[in-house]
Amino acid sequence: MNIELDINGRRRILHCAPDERLLITLRNHGYTEVKNGCLEGECGACLVLLDSRPVNSCQVLTASVAGRQITTVQGLGTLHQPHPLQQAFVDAGAVQCGFCTPGLILAAWALLQENPTPSDDEIKAALDGNLCRCTGYVKIIAAVRLAAQRLQALHHSTNPCRE
């Protein structure tokens, strides 16, 4: 069957099986930045934003999200135009093997959109569904903190009249 989706701001019509999971559909169509770590909804490597809400794409049937907006980490920023949150992950040393990174960055972005100045506990709660075996999470928390500061500074500098 064919399903129409908005992926990273582009309208796409993707072919998939009726019982296919969104993770598989996305990867089959070249969105390999969405990672498959367990296919059981436990590791968060396949996390994408569905209408700006974080979901594990391995637990979503593609056919059930027809017409909706999907954001992968490439929708946030690219190698040539990275998002400040991606740059913060790089600068804070939060990227080791990088396999969990796309999911973590999207989970963090979902948090920062709702709560631009999260506490460490709020960051920890928001990222709880994303497993990372390399970093011990210390620098991931630091990266989100750093991104929040930078985004706030950016916000204030571009909107001097606010607040």
Add this chain to the structure above:
Amino acid sequence: MAAYSIVGKSVQKIDALSLATGTSRYTDDFELKHPLHLKLLYSPHAHAGIIALDDSAARRLPGVIDVFHFQNVQPVLHTTAGQGYPEPSPYDTVLFDHKVRFIGDRVAMVAADSEAAAIAALGLIRVDYQLLPSLFDPQKALEPGAPQLHDTSRFAPIGAKYDPQRNLAAEIEIAFGDLTGGEAASDFIIDETYQAHYASHCAIEPHAAQAFFDEMGRLVIISSTQVPFHARRIVAKVCDFPVARIRVIKPRIGGGFGAKQEVLLEPLVALAALKHKRPAKLVLSRREVFQSARTRHPVRTRLRTGVDQSGRITFLEMDSLLNSGAYGTHALTVLSNCGAKVLPLFNKIENLRFLGRSVYTNLPVGGAYRGYGATQGYFALNQQIDIITRRLGVDLIAWIKQNHIREGETSRIFEALGEGKAGVTQNINSCKLDECLDIGAHAIGWYAKRNQRLTDGDKVRGVGLAIAMQGSAIPLIDMASAYIKMNDDGSFNLDIGATDIGTGSDTVLAQIAAEVLSVSLDKIIVLSSDTDQTPFDVGAYASSTTYLSGGAVKKCAEQIRQQILAVAARLLACEADALQLRDGRVVHSASNREVSFAAIAEHTLYAHDQFQIQAGASHVADQSPPPFCAQFAEVEVDRRTGRVRVLKFVSAVDCGQAIHPQLTEGQIEGAVMNGISYALTEEYRFATDGNLLTRSFRDYKIWTTADLPEIQTFIIESHEKTGPFGAKSVAEIGINGPLPAIANAIYDAVGVRLYEAPFTPPRIYHALQRTGVV
């Protein structure tokens, strides 16, 4: 300490932005044209012979191309351990056998046009098993009449003690001094037994491999491997296909921790591709990784130590029984490291015996896992010294300072315990363990909190300490090499076999080259781990990359430096030794003249007497300088429920010069979290038939951000004269402390000694009840 321009700086990790934007590719991200999808059928029985296997129904299924099993695949005895050659692991494995030895052992492999067809076909393969008695208890493996897993066709290629008829995958025994005299001289003896448990590496990227043919008909394998060169060699042997026609490429790797030091999937994709002249891919599911890939070897360690009233250890006996599971991969070397990486720490012990035995059981297979035996050995030793010093009534830190190995000293263990051959005599050049102890003790508040049992209702706090050393590569066995050439604009290609599996070693090695050549990091273009394009390196294991591969890169860069200086001397008409490299230029300070690298490259490539500035270098080390660490845990034990909370964990690590402090910290922090979660929640639980019950992240709990305690990490820099810019290693050591430090902290809190891990609430609760604390 020398001032470096790029070494010691936390520059941007060169692949980080590519990874953070999802641009970099891992093995499963490469799209092959019409690949064969491979799926494996696993044994449902712990121990059985295969009487009959009928694949006809599976073959009739549309889309199924082939079914591989013992009836149609050549049985080539090998080991899956990606180690130096000949591998010091028994050759006890074939791709498909007529016997299965654990639930999860391979029975057959389907190759199909689609993944769905491959999965469907698995259910159509009919296998008749003759059940055999199973062996689950490693302590019974050596008993007469125990079920025998392997027959006498199996052998160990390096002549270690190996006896498949007794389920003995490896045995090591060393002794020196006078044990009887040591026992007589003791005032008391502590004799305890500690059980370290199974664990899964849980790299978030599951194992994956793909194979295809290039335009010249050579076989290309893309693999999530830590050991591309070993993988090429083992595939050539198992598939009887020449090394010259195989190319192994390591793309980005989603974590390894030892799991991917195994050559598990590469021969299978090669087998299918070679037979059908088609690309083939195999990606393991998480459940397959838990059950059928590799694990941390469980080790039961009995320690007997005699102590006199002065606090001297008069003798030590260590008896390590390693459960190797169904196959003997790393069975000898992990066993050896239970002693070799642990016992030299207290080198004043004159009377010592180490007995190690690895045995087969019908359970999941052990393998390389960060820490590699040291983790298991230190669990025992660090609790033992906690017990000893409590009995003596002396401060643990003061006692450690009196007894640990120091700069200029050696241990007889170094030469007695090698990895499949005699070890190498070593003197310690750098050891800042005292500083690690002091800084860590201060950070945790050791003297304010120790023995205080701060109590809040049912909750009691305690602090515990563990120390460790590791190594840096395997001396006189491991080899690394590097190649560098200079480009037109004064940039350099650095080609290295060293295998970045997420550690950041590409960046660290580029820093080493950049430091020698006095250029910024963007002038070093790194290509790593492609058996066609890069020189040999044993791969990412044994804490070797920074020290050993870094040594090769430094040597290589120094040769390039000499070539640059020679050309510059001609161009500037002066002596080479009057010149200095400075930020991409060669400078003659006396005359204030200079020539840029770009001008030098242009001259050598295009002017006259042209040549390529290029060099290759190899490095073998006759030392394996240990990093040292002291790690402290503060815990809170709930006496009512047995639940343990880690409140704070402090690590102070002497790893020589940290080439990239941020990545160094990252190595320690990652190892610490893995170690804490291993100590408290990670567990392989089995059904009575030997089936693994904890084979998803739902049942096998690794820690997340929500569990994160306060983690503090101190890098205590020292200068290791044999390492590149003074560096040692850091990848493994940090995982050794959490298990014993937390055990010691629990004892400090509630007076309960935990000899068996993990420290789950039921285990602690029952221990509390037994000791009458509640």
